[in-house]
Amino acid sequence: MERKNLNIGLFGFGCVGYGLYEVLHKTPSLNAQISKICVKNKGKQRPISADNFTFDKDDILLNEDINVVVELIDDADAAFEIVTAAIKSGKAVVSANKKMIAEHFEELLLLQQQYGVPLLYEAACCASIPIIRNLEEYYDNDLLESVEGIVNGSTNYILTKTFAENLSYANALQQAQEKGYAESNPILDTGGFDAKYKLQILLAHAFGIKTIPADIFNYGIDNIGELELKYAKEKGLKIKLVAQAFKTADNKVAAFVLPKFVSNTNKLYQVDDVFNGVITKTCFADTQFFVGKGAGAYPTASAVISDISALSYDYKYEYKKLQQQQGLELDNNVLLNVFLRHKKEEALVLTTYFDSIEESYLNNEQGYISGVISLKNLQKITNTYGANTSVILHDAVLNYELGENENAPAFTNTAAVY
Amino acid sequence: MERKNLNIGLFGFGCVGYGLYEVLHKTPSLNAQISKICVKNKGKQRPISADNFTFDKDDILLNEDINVVVELIDDADAAFEIVTAAIKSGKAVVSANKKMIAEHFEELLLLQQQYGVPLLYEAACCASIPIIRNLEEYYDNDLLESVEGIVNGSTNYILTKTFAENLSYANALQQAQEKGYAESNPILDTGGFDAKYKLQILLAHAFGIKTIPADIFNYGIDNIGELELKYAKEKGLKIKLVAQAFKTADNKVAAFVLPKFVSNTNKLYQVDDVFNGVITKTCFADTQFFVGKGAGAYPTASAVISDISALSYDYKYEYKKLQQQQGLELDNNVLLNVFLRHKKEEALVLTTYFDSIEESYLNNEQGYISGVISLKNLQKITNTYGANTSVILHDAVLNYELGENENAPAFTNTAAVY
Numbered sequence: 001m002e003r004k005n006l007n008i009g010l011f012g013f014g015c016v017g018y019g020l021y022e023v024l025h026k027t028p029s030l031n032a033q034i035s036k037i038c039v040k041n042k043g044k045q046r047p048i049s050a051d052n053f054t055f056d057k058d059d060i061l062l063n064e065d066i067n068v069v070v071e072l073i074d075d076a077d078a079a080f081e082i083v084t085a086a087i088k089s090g091k092a093v094v095s096a097n098k099k100m101i102a103e104h105f106e107e108l109l110l111l112q113q114q115y116g117v118p119l120l121y122e123a124a125c126c127a128s129i130p131i132i133r134n135l136e137e138y139y140d141n142d143l144l145e146s147v148e149g150i151v152n153g154s155t156n157y158i159l160t161k162t163f164a165e166n167l168s169y170a171n172a173l174q175q176a177q178e179k180g181y182a183e184s185n186p187i188l189d190t191g192g193f194d195a196k197y198k199l200q201i202l203l204a205h206a207f208g209i210k211t212i213p214a215d216i217f218n219y220g221i222d223n224i225g226e227l228e229l230k231y232a233k234e235k236g237l238k239i240k241l242v243a244q245a246f247k248t249a250d251n252k253v254a255a256f257v258l259p260k261f262v263s264n265t266n267k268l269y270q271v272d273d274v275f276n277g278v279i280t281k282t283c284f285a286d287t288q289f290f291v292g293k294g295a296g297a298y299p300t301a302s303a304v305i306s307d308i309s310a311l312s313y314d315y316k317y318e319y320k321k322l323q324q325q326q327g328l329e330l331d332n333n334v335l336l337n338v339f340l341r342h343k344k345e346e347a348l349v350l351t352t353y354f355d356s357i358e359e360s361y362l363n364n365e366q367g368y369i370s371g372v373i374s375l376k377n378l379q380k381i382t383n384t385y386g387a388n389t390s391v392i393l394h395d396a397v398l399n400y401e402l403g404e405n406e407n408a409p410a411f412t413n414t415a416a417v418y
Numbered sequence: 419m420e421r422k423n424l425n426i427g428l429f430g431f432g433c434v435g436y437g438l439y440e441v442l443h444k445t446p447s448l449n450a451q452i453s454k455i456c457v458k459n460k461g462k463q464r465p466i467s468a469d470n471f472t473f474d475k476d477d478i479l480l481n482e483d484i485n486v487v488v489e490l491i492d493d494a495d496a497a498f499e500i501v502t503a504a505i506k507s508g509k510a511v512v513s514a515n516k517k518m519i520a521e522h523f524e525e526l527l528l529l530q531q532q533y534g535v536p537l538l539y540e541a542a543c544c545a546s547i548p549i550i551r552n553l554e555e556y557y558d559n560d561l562l563e564s565v566e567g568i569v570n571g572s573t574n575y576i577l578t579k580t581f582a583e584n585l586s587y588a589n590a591l592q593q594a595q596e597k598g599y600a601e602s603n604p605i606l607d608t609g610g611f612d613a614k615y616k617l618q619i620l621l622a623h624a625f626g627i628k629t630i631p632a633d634i635f636n637y638g639i640d641n642i643g644e645l646e647l648k649y650a651k652e653k654g655l656k657i658k659l660v661a662q663a664f665k666t667a668d669n670k671v672a673a674f675v676l677p678k679f680v681s682n683t684n685k686l687y688q689v690d691d692v693f694n695g696v697i698t699k700t701c702f703a704d705t706q707f708f709v710g711k712g713a714g715a716y717p718t719a720s721a722v723i724s725d726i727s728a729l730s731y732d733y734k735y736e737y738k739k740l741q742q743q744q745g746l747e748l749d750n751n752v753l754l755n756v757f758l759r760h761k762k763e764e765a766l767v768l769t770t771y772f773d774s775i776e777e778s779y780l781n782n783e784q785g786y787i788s789g790v791i792s793l794k795n796l797q798k799i800t801n802t803y804g805a806n807t808s809v810i811l812h813d814a815v816l817n818y819e820l821g822e823n824e825n826a827p828a829f830t831n832t833a834a835v836y
Contacts, residue, residue, distance in 0.1 A: 023702050026561065027561065128702075128703035128704065128706060129706065130556045133555065133556060137728070138548040138551060138724050139724075142720050143445065267688065267709070270688060282720065283444070284437075284441050284546075284717065284719060284720035284723070285710060285711065285721070286711050287710065287711070288547065288548075288709065289709035289710065290706070290707070290708060290709075291685070291706065291708075291709075292703060292704070292706040293703065293704050293705070296704075298703070298704065299704055301702060302700065302703035303703070306556050306560065310555070324447050
């Protein structure tokens with residue numbers, strides 16, 4: 001068992017960077033050390049000696065002794081610049097930046113091939129859950145039907161608080177901000193963008209589908225109001241922000257991010273706080289469920305360490321699903337079973353967007369429509385009626401629940417109505 | 419991406435063997451085919467053409483075109499003979515036989531090294547859950563604190579029925595037998611032996627500890643009676659058969675199989691029917707939870723296929739934890755918090771075995787003692803008082819629950835009292 005010696009150049013020293021520094025010092029079995037840390041802010045007080053730091057990225061990128069670059073900065077554009085330069089200089093790269101990876105997926109794929117350099121990013125997707133590695137290595141030959149999950153820790157924390165402590169969405173968000181779980185401008189998380197970036201990464205490793213952010217509909221939790229909270233509580237449901245991708249009847253793949261009502265028979269019901277949970281459904285293994293912390297310095301650093309460890313064995317993603325060329329395409333031509341809250345005066349016009357309506361409700365100010373609508377019409381509504389509406393997906397696909405379809409191959413039932 | 423062509427010789431054509439045959443035919447991307455199937459029973463009607471079969475094991479073992487042996491027979495002794503011969507003739511081996519692997523772990527390890535031949539056995543441990551691969555590949559450098567889980571599908575099915583349908587244990591067992599989930603002689607499952615074999619395999623890949631079956635205490639579900647079922651139901655608990663291993667305060671590892679009361683805040687509470695669930699707790703990634711089907715032809719075949727697929731890339735277990743020589747030893751010198759049901763007249767003598775007693779109860783026939791006892795004394799009781807007693811572990815370790823210890827390294831709190 002030969003292990004490469006890894007000389008790491010680290011970009012960024014926020015909480016994950018510092019977590020990584022600590023974790024590395026506690027795992028001496030890994031033959032890896034941080035040679036230099038590049039940071040931006042010259043004035044900031046830092047918990048370790050100043051010799052460790054540089055403010056010039058070339059001190060890492062041009063240093064031939066450094067063979068691994070770990071990129072843990074927030075700014076996706078700066079991150080892309082660093083990662084590109086590192087790959088071009090033949091350095092293996094570990095990154096946790098989902099936005100950067102999702103926005104530049106195809107370029108990063110080509111760069112890896114062109115320069116024969118691995119880029120690993122397990123920490124970018126559900127932090128501590130080894131979902132990319134499992135999709136790459138383990139479901140290689142088990143025909144995948146669907147991947148869905150809670151992939152954003154901040155929003156799950158906010159939604160958990162909203163339900164557990166009967167807070168309004170705004171109050172829960174404020175608490176999350178005070179605890180450092182949500183940014184002062186939290187739109188990337190609460191708008192479902194972060195979840196979408198992760199879904200894009202999952203789509204590539206699960207189904208071999210390359211996407212850009214604009215390809216995928218994301219709808220966050222910002223609009224969640226009292227009416228739908230009350231609706232959920234009365235029915236014993238929780239609301240979770242769920243990213244999902246599934247094969248459609250004509251062997252394409254639908255993918256989107258939407259809040260979803262989940263009942264206590266749905267495995268995601270129990271995934272609370274900053275935990276993430278991912279359910280894969282495959283033809284033969286049936287349902288698999290992975291749960292782990294989706295945020296936090298140590299869980300994220302732990303995923304980074306696993307990637308670093310894998311580099312010491314020359315591991316790289318094979319992108320097997322992309323190579324297999326199954327020709328799966330993204331298909332947004334699906335019908336969804338949703339709850340739509342709206343202003344009273346917009347009730348009539350909104351009904352015209354639905355294919356069928358199961359339930360509707362009105363009071364003096366607002367109302368909701370529950371029924372089947374095409375994803376395209378749903379996008380039109382959210383574009384046109386914006387903050388006057390709130391959309392929650394119903395938890396309608398029963399074949400995802402524990403104990404169903406025992407031993408039966410699951411070719412069927414990824415129905416059009418989701 | 420070069421893939422080896424795999425020519426498979428299959429031993430056994432029960433439901434998993436036939437499942438594998440079907441699954442292989444539905445995954446043409448895998449360059450693998452079954453050349454010959456060796457079976458025992460000459461008279462049995464089989465669903466595929468007779469040309470596929472042989473009754474002579476040498477038709478596979480001496481066939482130089484066959485480079486992979488897949489062993490899916492019940493008899494552990496015959497399986498060991500086949501696997502040994504296959505390794506010695508340089509054929510890679512995939513096996514699902516936990517008893518064989520647990521009983522001959524060290525010999526099989528040496529054989530793999532001596533002949534440079536991989537032996538993979540993901541299907542032997544929790545069927546569809548990729549737990550061995552994750553322990554091998556992913557938690558390599560994340561200091562592992564504990565592994566615990568429901569690892570036997572048959573007993574979980576029986577216990578689920580017992581609770582969901584208010585059946586007695588005996589009735590639930592009978593139903594499981596009628597459905598084919600339990601053998602006519604179900605003692606390997608219900609006595610906790612199967613769970614122990616799996617725990618032994620987990621111990622090697624999680625902590626680098628080699629064991630023989632006699633090293634580990636296993637206590638099954640055979641003795642579960644009305645009193646403890648009533649106790650559980652009144653308190654909103656379920657009983658699950660749990661295999662667990664955890665680091666003790668003096669950096670050894672305790673491991674045993676015992677039924678356990680689990681509350682609805684324990685992640686294992688939701689793992690019902692033939693599902694298995696494994697919780698790992700690591701220093702940095704914190705809690706991870708894997709759920710999947712632990713029994714059934716397709717889920718098991720799916721794990722076998724993943725191993726076959728891995729062989730096509732020359733994958734082998736590195737046994738990294740064994741190589742790292744952390745020198746972890748098994749330690750059965752632990753205190754447990756248990757519920758012990760007993761005959762009325764044995765109440766007094768049994769109290770003397772306890773370190774401390776929290777609760778005791780007596781009626782005209784029987785009673786229970788709830789308190790702290792050493793594992794050694796517990797073993798004495800089960801040896802001496804056997805079927806007159808029933809033991810259930812209390813669910814006392816709160817730091818395993820979702821949402822606890824957020825972002826904190828989990829060095830602490832694998833307390834002596836479990």
